[in-house]
Amino acid sequence: MKDGMFVFDNVVHMFDNTMKNTTPTGVQIAQNILGMAKIFSSPKLPANPDFLGSEISVEEAHRILFVDSDTDMAMAQTVPLFGWWKDGFSPARRQYDLKKAYPDKVLFCGGVDPLFQGVEGACNEMTRQAEEWGAVSFKFYQAHANSLNWRVDDRAIAYPMWERALSLGVKTVQFHKGVPFGSECMEAMRPNDIQQAANDFPELNFVIHHLGDPYIDETISIAARTPNVWLSLSAWINVYPIMPREALMRLGKALMYVGPDRLLYGSEAFVWPAVQGYIDLFAELEMPEDLMDGYGFPAITRETKRKIFGENFARLMGVDVAAFLEKKYGHDTRHD
Structure with a gap:
């Protein structure tokens, strides 16, 4: 809990950048990801210094998420990028390992x-993945080299x-859109292909x-007009x-056109491991008056x-x- 607010991290990745899993091109892609992470870093919120050539342990992941931060629950999301990693950047087996170790706190998102x-x-x-490992969602990456x-x-x-997901009782599928890692064609990373599928x-x-x-404006427009499209703020934070200011402009647009009911918090751990810092940042966030007056953005209440x-x-x-909090704390702490 953060100041009485339940924290459910939409996206954490149990990556595997070990040499046994990474192809030669994958090494360069991992360096690209780390380079991007360093650009969007500050001294208090640094990129993971152990990102290259390693994999995070379930014990370390648990410490970062549930001991050293106010995170209550998290979803471990598969990254099924097989062209650059033999078993995927964040293999399904590693996400399942975290869920298996801490089933009361972690949900498993598969991927194919x-x-x-x-x-x-x-x-x-x-x-x-659904029947043996309990996948409750699936993640997809559509663009490759x-x-x-x-x-x-x-x-x-x-x-x-999509038909198979529904037949398995899985009602949520998730997509990496935009944010290229390497030589993918940008056109293939636009969100536009979500529209017809969501309607169908x-x-x-x-x-x-x-x-x-x-493609922020396109993404927000699609979600604004399509009630079964949700937006994850992963990487936004x-x-x-x-x-x-740029981040607040993006969030302001999402709040204005989509509203607060289909926006999801995600830390992108463990590319950035300072999870508590991002929780503190979001908890203290306010929309500046000039952005509310000049653009009509709503307050961040x-x-x-x-x-x-x-x-x-x-x-x-x-x-x-309520049931989760009563089991964890003995009562629903949101009302404290």
């Missing part, structure tokens, strides 16, 4: 790729996966990560320390923070916050 595993293979792996990509609204490639599968929730940066910090994602994942 139909271009590397085939459509049938991807669907079968979704079934395995050499213009290799697939679309969310492709009826032959993507729709069988109204019972499925589609989460767009990073506000689709640099990480840029705030060095460009607070305590209720807005409470929803974004964790209650929105809990609702999406079917987590009973």
Whole structure:
């Protein structure tokens, strides 16, 4: 809890950058990611110095999230990038390991790729991850090197996966949009292909990560008009320390057009391991008066923070916050 607010981190990654898992090109991509993380870092909120050539242990992840920070729950998200990593940048097995070790605090988000595993293979792996490992969501990365990509609204490639998710009782799928890591084609990272799929599968929730940066306006427009599209603020909070005005402009637009009920907090641990620093930052956030007066942005109220910090994602994942807090603290501490 942070000042009586339930904190449910939408996205943490148990990465594996060891040499046994990383291809030669993957080493360069990992360096690119670390370079980006260093750009969006400050002395108090640094990038992970052990990011390259290593993998974080479940014990260290638990310490960072649940001992040294106010995080109550987190989702460990698979990063199924197989072209640069043999088993994925954040392999499903490692996300499951964290969930298995701390099942009361961690939910497991699986991930597949139909271009590397085939459509049938991807669907079968979704079934395995859900039935054997308890996946409650799936994460997808669509753009790869050499213009290799697939679309969310492709009826032959993507729709069988959305149908499989629903048949497994999984009602939330998540997408990395924007924020290229290497030589991906930017056109393939636009959020536009979410629109038709979300309309064709109204019972499925589609989460767009990073506000689709640099396609922020398009991403917000899609979510504003499509009630089953949600926006993860993963990476958004990480840029705030060095460009607070730009970050507030982005959040202001999202609050104005989408509202606070479909926005999700995510720390992007463990690329940036100072999780508590980001929690403190968001808890203290205020919308400057000149942005409210000049752009019409709403104030960032305590209720807005409470929803974004964790209650929105809990609702999406079917987590009973009151029951969780009573089990952890003996009573619902939000009313203290």
